[in-house]
Amino acid sequence: xxxxxxxxxxxxxxxxxxxxxxxxxxxxxxxxxxxIHLAGCRVCRIxxxxxxxxxxxxxxxxxxxxAGNIKLDDKFxxxxxxxxxxxxxx
Amino acid sequence: xxxxxxxxxxxxxxxxxxxWVAQHADYLYKYALTRINDxxxxxxxxxxxxxxxxxxxxxxxxxxxxxxxxxAILKNKIVDVYRKKASSFVKEPAVTFAEYETxxxxxxxxxxxxxxxxxxxxxxxxxxxxxxxxxxxxxxxxLKKMPSLWFSVFTMKHLDDEPADxxxxxxxxxxxxxxxxxxxxxxxxxxxxxxxxx
Numbered sequence: 001x002x003x004x005x006x007x008x009x010x011x012x013x014x015x016x017x018x019x020x021x022x023x024x025x026x027x028x029x030x031x032x033x034x035x036i037h038l039a040g041c042r043v044c045r046i047x048x049x050x051x052x053x054x055x056x057x058x059x060x061x062x063x064x065x066x067a068g069n070i071k072l073d074d075k076f077x078x079x080x081x082x083x084x085x086x087x088x089x090x
Numbered sequence: 091x092x093x094x095x096x097x098x099x100x101x102x103x104x105x106x107x108x109x110w111v112a113q114h115a116d117y118l119y120k121y122a123l124t125r126i127n128d129x130x131x132x133x134x135x136x137x138x139x140x141x142x143x144x145x146x147x148x149x150x151x152x153x154x155x156x157x158x159x160x161x162a163i164l165k166n167k168i169v170d171v172y173r174k175k176a177s178s179f180v181k182e183p184a185v186t187f188a189e190y191e192t193x194x195x196x197x198x199x200x201x202x203x204x205x206x207x208x209x210x211x212x213x214x215x216x217x218x219x220x221x222x223x224x225x226x227x228x229x230x231x232x233l234k235k236m237p238s239l240w241f242s243v244f245t246m247k248h249l250d251d252e253p254a255d256x257x258x259x260x261x262x263x264x265x266x267x268x269x270x271x272x273x274x275x276x277x278x279x280x281x282x283x284x285x286x287x288x
Contacts, residue, residue, distance in 0.1 A: 001200075009200035016273045023247060023272065024254055043208050049215040050280055055248055057214075058233075061226060062124050062249050072119045076133060080140060081111045087144045088107060 007033050014044045018051060104152035110140060114157060118164050125168050125245050127234060135171070139164040165250075169260050172242040188237050192274040195281065207281060212288050225287065232282035240275040243268065 001009075014037040020026050021034070038045055118139060122132040142163050143150075150159060195207040203209070214225065233241065242261060246252045252260075258268050 006200075009202045011203045012196045012201035015277065016269070019273045019276050020269055024269075043203055046211055046215070047209045047280065050209060050212075050283075051276055053214055053216075054229075054276070054280060054283070057226075057229060058248050061229060065124050066117070066120050068120065070120050070123065071116045072133070072136070077111050077115055080115060080137060081108075083137070084107050084110060084140055084144065087141070 004036070007036050008040050010037065011041065011044055011047075014038065014041065015047055015051075018044070018048050022051065022055065105147070105150060105156045107140075107144060107147065110143070110156075110160070114160050117157070118160060121161060122164060122168060125249065126171060127241075131171070135164060135167050138167060142167075169246075172246070173260055173262070175238060175242070188240065188278055189274060192277045192281075195277060209280065210284065210288070212284055214283075214287070228283060228286045232279050232286065235282060236275060236278065239263075240271055240278075243271045244275045244279075247272065 007013075014034060017026055017030050017034045021031075026034070038048065115136060118136050119132060122135050123129070126132055126135070139160060143160055146163075150156075154162070195204060196202065197204055233244075236244065239261070243257060243263075246257045246260070247254075254265060254268055257263075258265055263271070
């Protein structure tokens with residue numbers, strides 16, 4: 001297999017580079033490799049779109065859950081309050 | 091006792107520990123709960139955060155807000171939990187299994203997708219599916235299935251946007267190991283979504 005064919009087939013490497021590029025840096029050579037691969041590989045283009053969407057959704061989901069309505073129960077809060085009051089009076 | 095109380099008085103303007111629980115406990119609880127999937131442990135961490143904050147009260151100068159200061163203390167405790175687990179991570183059976191599983195997505199020689207594992211469009215590529223409670227539940231379930239090392243790395247990166255080298259230092263993993271985990275975690279999460287959504 002020549003070099004270009006290897007790049008064209010190597011979806012494992014392409015998806016690795018997609019992830020690495022998303023949050024870090026890849027070399028110029030890697031960028032070129034990825035471009036060549038994606039030009040010919042529809043499946044990895046779908047992977048790339050989905051990967052970006054997943055990152056965005058995870059961020060949103062976490063932010064929503066921090067803004068959401070989950071609460072500590074009052075009994076445990078009372079215990080915490082008691083603990084703090086005790087420490088302050090030491 | 092008298093002298094200590096007067097010390098606290100000098101801090102009164104910037105922080106009031108007696109109001110911490112009412113003002114911050116719920117937030118700290120939610121913050122930790124999104125990062126650690128263990129309610130008991132999370133309650134302990136919230137408690138420890140307040141204790142540590144009380145011990146360091148004299149050092150709090152009001153340079154950051156009380157809210158940011160307490161969150162930073164909690165965040166350190168979460169990283170400690172991740173790190174304590176990190177040594178056992180290496181031998182974690184779930185990691186070995188998940189590694190084997192994601193390797194299996196590709197043909198052994200050319201490394202192209204195996205037909206059964208090829209990503210297919212499932213209608214979440216362009217629009218957010220967060221409005222769909224169902225999709226969010228699947229996403230949560232898939233995240234919980236990840237080996238805990240992968241989840242730690244994934245959370246630190248995607249949620250807190252920590253630089254790669256900070257994560258490597260905290261969890262004592264090598265940079266190449268870090269990228270392999272990021273890659274495999276995404277492969278396995280995506281596959282899980284596709285399997286459960288379509």
